[in-house]
Every structure is written in structure tokens, then in C-alpha cells.
Amino acid sequence: MIKKLPEINVLNDNNKNLKKLLLGRLRQLGDFSFTDDSWYCRKRHKDSLTKGSYTLTFYQVPDLYKVWVKYYALLCESSVSRTNKKCLNIAKLLKFIHAHYPGLSIDKINKQHVNAFEYELKLSDRSNNNKQFIYSSIQDFFSQLSNFSEMPNTIPTRNINPFRQESKKHDDKMIPENVVRKWDRAFKDESLNIPLEFRTLYWLLRSFPNRITEILSMERDCLKSFYSEYVIRIPTFKQNGGYDRGESKLIPVIYSGHGKYVIDLIKRLQLQTEQLATFPSSPEVNKEYLFVVQYWIFFNNSGDIGIRFDRRYKGKVTNWTGVKINRLLKQIAEILNILDDNNELIIPTTHQFRHNAVTDRQYVVGYTTEQIRRLTGHKNEAMTKYYTHQLIKQHKEIHLNISGLRSPKNSPCEFRGKILNLDNRTIQQLSKNPKRYLTWEANGKKGVGICSDISGCNPKGTPVHFECYACDWFVPKLEYYDDYKREYDYWQEIVERTSKDPQRVAHFENAVRNLSYLERIIAICENGIEQFKEAKLNHLEIKKHTKLYEWE
Incomplete structure (x- = not known):
């Protein structure tokens, strides 16, 4: 004789597992029990809102349906405050059913019962937006709990919310x-x-x-x-x-x-x-x-x-x-x-x-x-590259305005011992021994710039060489024009890498600052190149010293 195997109720097993998972969320929210009718979600309370904004209440729900509203609250992904409003909306339907169809179990609720509530809701003096929110809460309630075998076989609400939301006048916001x-x-x-x-x-x-x-x-x-x-x-x-x-x-x-x-x-x-x-x-x-x-x-x-x-x-x-x-x-x-x-x-x-x-x-x-x-x-993220470009441009202007630096056209530069845009006394002083006034090393080369006033400053350079870049006494050397551009490209890459990361805002701001000063120095060099051309210096002499430069 073949022994009959016991039946396996897959639905009941799924229900138990789902309920167990939901009950496990309780300790992630606060220190309360599932049977309590007031849940203060202490662990979600991280801002200045009142305790009531983080409390779920179930007093309005008839006892026959209370457990299901609690399960819904644990499933709901909205904020605590909005979840509580949804639960209160759901309670309105369940109170209506309890009053007109006493003892009706939740699995017996059908479209007829919901339609009757919808008709009463239409006759009420609530705003259309409020009616729409109530009905959408009820739709979400039956949809979220549809995996439970104790719920109705078919969702009893309409697929489309019968209460159209009124459009808001955006002008009123301003x-x-x-x-x-x-x-x-x-x-x-x-x-x-x-x-x-x-x-x-x-x-x-x-x-x-x-x-x-x-x-x-x-x-x-x-x-x-x-x-x-x-x-x-x-x-x-x-x-x-x-x-x-x-x-x-x-x-x-x-x-x-x-x-x-x-x-x-x-x-x-x-x-x-x-x-x-x-x-x-x-x-x-x-x-x-x-x-x-x-x-x-x-x-x-x-x-x-x-x-x-x-x-x-x-x-x-x-x-x-x-x-x-x-x-x-x-x-x-x-x-x-x-x-x-x-x-x-x-x-x-x-x-x-x-x-x-x-x-x-x-x-x-x-x-x-x-x-x-x-x-x-x-x-x-639409148009992010365009906006980032605008952001960088704006910050460059801010940095340069704060520094109060001279415009590139009026700023000094040096090429092979000839200095432009400086007073004669300073030019004579620098001409005596320009190596004394070289700033720092970069890219393996010495003297990437000249300090035209070393009083109170270190003529051999500074550990933060952008202090010199941000100084009006700094004189760029045209033979290092390509080095300035390479340094500019380096900081440009850092800007692009950090611009979208709010955790690296300090790096981003510092890179934009460096870009702004380098952009000014490059402009000084380009202005100096133009001045050398206009001065009609010996073309062959310039070419002998600067044959790698595009500006030649």
C-alpha cells in the first residue's frame, strides 16, 4: 500500500516568509511591538521635524483589518509622515465597509464595496486633490498586499484613479x-x-x-x-x-x-x-x-x-x-x-x-x-557638461576679482632677458642678476617665473607655488609657455574628475582656483608674444631661441 504524501501549501509558506521578513523590519524603525497601535520610528528620526512626523498610528483602523494596514505600513516605501497619511486614508475605506457591511472579511471585499465608497467620496465636500490621494492610497494598499493569500483574488479598485488631480498654478509658487x-x-x-x-x-x-x-x-x-x-x-x-x-x-x-x-x-x-x-x-x-x-x-x-x-x-x-x-x-x-x-x-x-x-x-x-x-x-544630469563649464567660468571670475590682479595686457612677462610692462627701475634691478629672483622648479626645470619684488618673500620659491601665481609681482617667462599649458591641462583634468562629486568640493574649488590663475598667466604670455611680434624683433634671433613655439 502506497502511503499518501502530505500536501504542501506553497501559498501558506510564502505568506509566513513574507510576514517574517516584514516583522524583521520593526527593529530597523524603532523600539515598538507589532501589536502597538502607535509606532514611533525613532531610528528614522534624523532631522528637526517633531516626533509626530515620525509616528504611525492605527487607532482609526477597525480591529478586523488592523493587522493588514500594519503590514502595508511595513511594505510602504514612502516617508513615515506620508505613510501615516496613506494609512489614515485606507482607514476611511475600512471604516466605511465596517459600518455598511459588518464583519466582512478582507478577502471578501470586492469592486461593489469599493464603488460604494467611491460614490460617497464623490458626494463629499473634500477637494478633488484630496479625493485623488485617498483613492490612490486604497489602490496602493490592495496592490502591495496582493501577494498574501488572505487578500481578495482580484484587486477591487479601478486601474485608473477616478478623481483627476487638479493642475497646480506654478505662478503661485513664486x-x-x-x-x-x-x-x-x-x-x-x-x-x-x-x-x-x-x-x-x-x-x-x-x-x-x-x-x-x-x-x-x-x-x-x-x-x-x-x-x-x-x-x-x-x-x-x-x-x-x-x-x-x-x-x-x-x-x-x-x-x-x-x-x-x-x-x-x-x-x-x-x-x-x-x-x-x-x-x-x-x-x-x-x-x-x-x-x-x-x-x-x-x-x-x-x-x-x-x-x-x-x-x-x-x-x-x-x-x-x-x-x-x-x-x-x-x-x-x-x-x-x-x-x-x-x-x-x-x-x-x-x-x-x-x-x-x-x-x-x-x-x-x-x-x-x-x-x-x-x-x-x-x-x-542633462546638460551637465555645459553647466559645469559655466560653473568653472564663473568661479574663475570670482577668484580673479577677489585677488584684484592686473589685467593680462598690463602684466609683465620676460623673454630672453627682455622684460615688458614693468617700470624701468625694477627692470634694471632684475637685469643685474635675474637668477636671484627665480621662483620654483616645475617639470624638472628651474625658474618657471621671476619675482619682481622679493622683499619679505623667498626668492628660491615657495612650497605652495600658486601663491606666486596669484601675486601681481610674478613675471611669467615666455620660454615656459608650454609648461604653463601642460600645468593648465593637469588641473583641467582634476576639475572634470571632481566636479560631480559633492564630497570633493574642496578639491574642485582648489582646482578651479589654480585654473583661473594659470589661464591668466597663459594670457599674459600670449599678450607678450604679440608684443614681441609687434616690436618687430629680429625674426631669426627669436626663431633661434624659440623654434619649438607655435607663436613663432
Whole structure:
């Protein structure tokens, strides 16, 4: 007699494995149990948002269906906040079914039940966009859980969302130019009673297109300096879900003009925050953030800006949220009474400032479109080479303007003992013994340039020879024209290699700096070559010494 083998239920095995994998995600999120109706995802909480923004709640879901909404939450790839909104939307359908079809198990839910809910949703006074979001959440719920055998055999929702999303008016995102200029003047006016932390926040919003959550999550130690520039480190969190921790955006800022103004604000705020960090606070307050503030609001003090501290939290500090910032913007907008061309009061939001910063580059300290694209965190690589070229060109201009160097046409150069564009006294001095004034060695050759004023400097060269390249006393030697060009190509290759890597922004900036000075030196040489030609020196004599040069 053949013994009957036991049946193997593949579906049940798959269900068990999938549930086991999902339950394993719990410890990646926080310290809670699957049976809890409130999940605080502590391990995803890496920014300045409140605890509630990282909490999933299931109180609204009928008990009969609660376990499935929890499994869906573990499957969902959205941010914690958006996942919670989706779960609340799904709860609306399940509450409707529980009220009209009591005891109906989840596998029995069909198109008829969902259509009935859809009809009620159509009759409601919700916005069309809200209806669209509710229905898309329900679609996602049944789609994500379709691999479970306990779910309906066919997905009970429509393939196409019946609620068409209303198009957004992009013009509404922008603050009118004349309005934002008035705001800028107010926040540059040190006589106005605007606290340091709010003034700094405003200019970070205006100068760089970052989200308010990113700015409020900046750490106190967010500045790094190199040469005459700084790097501001700002964390970036993908708003529609994805990152468990923030990636750092490294934003280079020239310490000049408006860039210097923003850097100095941050430095002052760092000192203030260091003092406020000693104040008492709740355990949720992160005192490593740059924005550690007291509890205050704006009020209209007889037409002037007034500050009122909350007596309930006297002597205590907190971290700001985006909601709080928008309230403060509303308060100060009403006090300043800044009107548009139609005499209407404009109350801007932090997100509007982000959009303005993307398109309005007056305060982006010389940055070009490519740099703007990096600062926004967008991943589109279209036209990257063109934008990188524009970025390099802009930075070259910034470096040379800061140095205040003479134009190449008015700068000195030397060829076979003859020096152009220097005063006679210095020419006579150098002519006596030019070897004394040679700078450093490069490419195995001595004296790649001449120092026309060695007082207080090392005539044998400097360990960082770009200090000489950046000096007006440096005199290029035309016989080393090809060496300058080879050095230029070397730094050009470094620029191309580092331009797309935000972790190597310091290398990129340094390479652009070197390129800018080499480009100037090459221009000096080419101008000198032209001057030699115009002077109609003995052609054969020049050719004897420079037969390898193209300019001959």
C-alpha cells in the first residue's frame, strides 16, 4: 500500500516568509511591538521635524483589518509622515465597509464595496486633490498586499484613479520680484528688531534653494573653511521617502560680498547657540543643531517689530519646525505690511522662498545653474557638461576679482632677458642678476617665473607655488609657455574628475582656483608674444631661441 504524501501549501509558506521578513523590519524603525497601535520610528528620526512626523498610528483602523494596514505600513516605501497619511486614508475605506457591511472579511471585499465608497467620496465636500490621494492610497494598499493569500483574488479598485488631480498654478509658487526685494531690504536692515536666528534663517532660505527641514536640521558645526572660501554643510532628506539618514550637501561660498554676510551671520549664530545650549529643555530638543532658540513670537509694537517671549517656557529652549517658521513669516508680513502692485498683502512661505532661490540668483554668491542643480538635490544630469563649464567660468571670475590682479595686457612677462610692462627701475634691478629672483622648479626645470619684488618673500620659491601665481609681482617667462599649458591641462583634468562629486568640493574649488590663475598667466604670455611680434624683433634671433613655439 502506497502511503499518501502530505500536501504542501506553497501559498501558506510564502505568506509566513513574507510576514517574517516584514516583522524583521520593526527593529530597523524603532523600539515598538507589532501589536502597538502607535509606532514611533525613532531610528528614522534624523532631522528637526517633531516626533509626530515620525509616528504611525492605527487607532482609526477597525480591529478586523488592523493587522493588514500594519503590514502595508511595513511594505510602504514612502516617508513615515506620508505613510501615516496613506494609512489614515485606507482607514476611511475600512471604516466605511465596517459600518455598511459588518464583519466582512478582507478577502471578501470586492469592486461593489469599493464603488460604494467611491460614490460617497464623490458626494463629499473634500477637494478633488484630496479625493485623488485617498483613492490612490486604497489602490496602493490592495496592490502591495496582493501577494498574501488572505487578500481578495482580484484587486477591487479601478486601474485608473477616478478623481483627476487638479493642475497646480506654478505662478503661485513664486513671490513677486518687487515684494521679495522689499523683504530683502528689511532683513538687511540691522536697525529692525529681527532676532539673529530668524535673520540667519531668512538669508539661508533666500541664498540657497534648500527645504526648511534641511536648514533647521543643520548642525552647529556646519562651517568649514579653506583658503578664502567656506563650505556650508547642510543635510538633505528626500521628502517623498527613501533616505534613512541625511546626505550632506556641501555648499561652497566665497567669503566676499553677500557670501561673507551669510557666513558672518552663521558665525554669530554659532556663538549664540553655544550659550543657549546650556539652557534647560525637553529631552526631544537636539542641542547640536544650529537653530536652538527660545520661545518667542513677533507682535506689532505700534508699527514696529516687537518680540514677545512665552512666559510658560521662560529660560527654556527648543528647536524650530517648518510650521513655526511659516507662522513667524505671517506675523512679520502683517507687521511690515509689504504689498504687491495690487496693494495686496503677500504672506510668503518657506517653500516659496525655495522656488525663488532656484530662479533668482542675485544672492547665490556667483553660482550658476549647475551649482543650483546640485544644491536642490535634483539628480537630472542633462546638460551637465555645459553647466559645469559655466560653473568653472564663473568661479574663475570670482577668484580673479577677489585677488584684484592686473589685467593680462598690463602684466609683465620676460623673454630672453627682455622684460615688458614693468617700470624701468625694477627692470634694471632684475637685469643685474635675474637668477636671484627665480621662483620654483616645475617639470624638472628651474625658474618657471621671476619675482619682481622679493622683499619679505623667498626668492628660491615657495612650497605652495600658486601663491606666486596669484601675486601681481610674478613675471611669467615666455620660454615656459608650454609648461604653463601642460600645468593648465593637469588641473583641467582634476576639475572634470571632481566636479560631480559633492564630497570633493574642496578639491574642485582648489582646482578651479589654480585654473583661473594659470589661464591668466597663459594670457599674459600670449599678450607678450604679440608684443614681441609687434616690436618687430629680429625674426631669426627669436626663431633661434624659440623654434619649438607655435607663436613663432
